Amino acid sequence: MYRVESVSVIEGDSVTLNSDLTEMKDDDVILWTFGNEETLIAGINKQFDRFTVYDDDLDGRFRDRLKLDNQTGSLTITNFTTEHAGEYKLPFKLKIFNITVYARLPVPVISRNSSQCSSSSSSSCSLVCSAVNVGHVTLSWYKGNSLLSSISVSDLSISLSLPLEVEYQDKNTYSCVLNNPISNQTQHLDITHLCHTCADSVHCCRPTEAVIRLVVSALVGVATVIILVYDIRSRRAEQDQAHIHTSGSIEI
Structure with missing residues (x-):
């Protein structure tokens, strides 16, 4: 009967799946499989001194991510993504690692x-x-x-x-x-x-209120300028009329 161990990983982190061995024996054979199809991704044959990772299988999803411990047979998977979530099986020790991957959280x-x-x-x-x-x-x-x-x-x-x-x-x-x-x-x-x-x-405030305030301010400014211009023109006209009136009196 397999023992199931649940493991949670943050995307981008690494995880080590422990074989529970401190040191392998000379005739030990360790195989690591992944997924429901139990695809072989790593293996050790201690008798023939063979340590192999099959990281080009499964369309290369494990390429440059697998590391085997030559002493214990433990498997490390680096730079986890959601496509690496699933079951990792170690038949030698009747263990299954069920790995869930969570995205790295943003700051709210x-x-x-x-x-x-x-x-x-x-x-x-x-x-x-x-x-x-x-x-x-x-x-x-x-x-x-x-x-x-x-x-x-x-x-x-x-x-x-x-x-x-x-x-x-x-x-x-x-x-x-x-x-x-x-x-x-x-x-x-x-x-x-x-x-x-x-x-x-x-x-x-709401954008519409801010716009209304700006428009009102602009209209008040324009009105002020118009009043000033009108006042200046009125004063000049009065001065011109006074000048004409004075000139006419002198000629008489």
């Missing part, structure tokens, strides 16, 4: 919810934490060490987002965590940096 991104604009009288700040192109992960908000909310996905290459409402004057510590069964990435929230009212900064 915390941003202001741009669809909302808080007035100066508002007391809450709307935030969202997001992660893109992830699979088999959980995205969570924490307040200190307490879980506030979370969302999980089992699909591959999907985008996740999780909202959070906080008070502007909140002094608690918040963090957004992206994790899978063997690793995690954490982003801490800086409330002071992200949360402003519209009275503090126009950038926290």
Whole structure:
């Protein structure tokens, strides 16, 4: 009866499958196979002093990735990818290694919810934490060490987002965590940096409101220039009329 050992690996890392031997005997024969078809990928015949890796098989997916330990027969696979996930069998010791590969996690991104604009009288700040192109992960908000909310996905290459409402004057510590069964990435929230009212900064408002403000400002500027030009022309016209009137009086 085979003993099954589950192993989790992060994509790009290496893993060593132990044979449970400290040293092979002179007549030991060790074979390593992969997949349901039990394709031979490495073997040792101690009697004939043969140590072989078959890394060109299976369309070369194991090329330059296999290393055999000449003393113990343990097998190391380097630079793991998802195509290397599956069953590795060692019949000599009746062992099966069932390997699952997880993608390396990105750091989640915390941003202001741009669809909302808080007035100066508002007391809450709307935030969202997001992660893109992830699979088999959980995205969570924490307040200190307490879980506030979370969302999980089992699909591959999907985008996740999780909202959070906080008070502007909140002094608690918040963090957004992206994790899978063997690793995690954490982003801490800086409330002071992200949360402003519209009275503090126009950038926290919706794009349409910002554009309206800019247009209004431009129109006010144009109107001011027109008024100044009209005033200057009116004064010149008055001065010209006064000059003509004075000149006419002198001639008489």
